[in-house]
Amino acid sequence: QIQLVQSGVEVTKPGASVKVSCKASGDTLTPYGVSWVRQAPGQGLEWMGSISTYNGNTNYGQKFHGRVTMTTDASTSTVYMELRSLTSGDTAVYYCARDGPVVYGRAPAGDYWGQGTLVVVSS
């Protein structure tokens, strides 16, 4: 059974960047997609984007276009999400999730989730 383990808490300043990792153990992420979903304090879930671990193709939410980059390293079964030009509005728990189960080529985000990474943006 696959487990997704994310990197630890990040405390950073406005204008900075953060890079969160999501490493799979117990199984490989390939060829699944991986989505990133964030949740601001007391708020709902917000899908940020997803990356195919098969070919590296990405889909980003319009809100994050130009500020987010998702990458994948098949050799370590790790996916990364970098968010730039941070503001206090980016303070949230960031989750990675495997896109699955796949039915006719479509999959929800997701059937397996990381534990979440708290990112705090504060001056």
Place this chain on the structure above:
Amino acid sequence: DIQMTQSPSTLSASVGDRVTITCRASQSISGWLAWFQQKPGKAPKLLIYKASSLEGAVPSRFSGSGSGTEFTLTISSLQPDDFATYYCQQYNSYPRTFGQGTKVEIK
């Protein structure tokens, strides 16, 4: 973007009650809808995908139905472990979008 609207936002119920949560899409998503359960401080858990398919070891008291723009999640007999927040998510198209959530509270 496809907007997902859940109702109600909060639901008060007792153990043993039958509970129904509705999710409406701003345009047709066929059957590409998932339901998640989230407890405080925890990652969401997939309950149902493709509108009505039960995921893995999810108890059979959970069921989903609907297609097009209107969907429901039903808990046939609410158990103490079911008090949580529930989210729908469409995956018909990008960007994936979630409903705003329905909190199921103890009455």
